[in-house]
Amino acid sequence: MGEAVVADFVGRFHTADMKRTEPVTGRVLLxxxxxxxxxxxxxxxxxxxxxSDINVGTVPAKLSEFFSDTITLAYSIDDGRNVAVIESGGDNVGRFKTVLFKTLLGGHKVKVKHPAKVGGRVTDASTKTAKLKxxxxxxxxxxRDGSVTIDLSTVTNFRRGQYxxxxxxxxxxxxxxxxxxTAKTTFISLPNNRKLNLLGRYLQLEYKDVMEEIAEIEISPEQTEVLVSLYSAGGQAKLGEIVTGDVATVQLVLETLRKNALISENGSALSLTAKGRVVVTEQIEDVNM
Structure with a gap:
């Protein structure tokens, strides 16, 4: 290839320029x-x-019979939009996804405002030039002043736009x-819409994993009441401020919420986890808060 290779594995793939409908087996080099x-x-x-775009697990309809665990890339050459579908065994697709996004976005200069909001309150944070890692x-x-690390499992929401x-x-x-x-909001400004779309897709794929975990959790009315009360209190409160009733029942409810990683304890205070906040905002929007 004439330059350092950051990924090299055997897989099955199909691209638009192939003179065939079935995928082939070969080497994937990045x-x-x-x-x-x-x-x-x-x-x-x-x-x-x-x-311009990357997706995991989604295959064009005409190729769906040939693939299972995949990563799909959309790209444009000579004003023509093309799609490449790649499949591999083991954990190759998951590892390749991380390496690919890291290669596409890592090291690029961006404009950042952090934290732009704290608990929904707008701050006076200045805009800084930064690099993504x-x-x-x-x-x-x-x-230049340091770094901020966002644990993607703690992301509760994101949106794209012109700011x-x-x-x-x-x-x-x-x-x-x-x-x-505490909920914090970070603004990240990318050089162009293509890179904005790629970073948005990366966050979406990570967020999708959290949503799939949440979809498997059954939440009782009693558990919902605790989560909504915590949310209304700003995400953190003492137990006595949000829960009343039979002690044994309350402890059972709290234990289930802890087991599902929806709340955490810090001394005498209860806090919503990122997953708990997503449950409130995404799954029980009909509750009058």
Missing amino acids: SRKRLVLAHDGGKTTIPLSSV LSKGSLRIVT DIAGKKRPTIEVTHMHNG
Whole structure:
């Protein structure tokens, strides 16, 4: 490839330029500039600068019968939009996803405002130039003054848009995450909409994992009452301030919430975890808070 390879494994893949409908088996090679899918019949080279979207587990309908555990890339070359689908065994797809996003976004300069909000309150934080550092399960923002690490399992919400950052409308992601029981919001402004879309997709894939875990949790009315009370109290409160009733019943409810990682305890106070906050905001929106 002429440059250092950061990923190299055997997989099955299909690209739009193949003269066949079935996938082939070959080598998947990733450098910091390009992705190469090589097989006996030739190879497909995808410049990383052309990649506009990435998804995991979603396959185009005409190829769904051929694939199971996959990663799909959308890319544009010569104004033509193309799709490449890659499948591999073991944990290769999961590891490749992390390496690919890290290669696409890591080290790029961004504009950051942190924390832009604390508990919903707008702060006077200044905008700083920073670099993104991605690793499995975390997003690190490095400035001259230090760094901020966002544990992606604590992200409760994010949205994309054009925000006024440093006196100019810029493609920006607003990320809300939990830190020591408090919701903090970080604004990250990317150089262009392509990179904004890629970072948004990375967060979406991590957020999807949390939502899949939450979907398997059954929440009783008593548990819901505790979660909503904590949410209304700002995410943290003493037990006596939010719960009344039979002690044995209350302890059973709390134990179940702790077991499902929806609340945590800090001394005499109870706190909503990131997962608990998502349950409140995403699954019980019909509750009058």
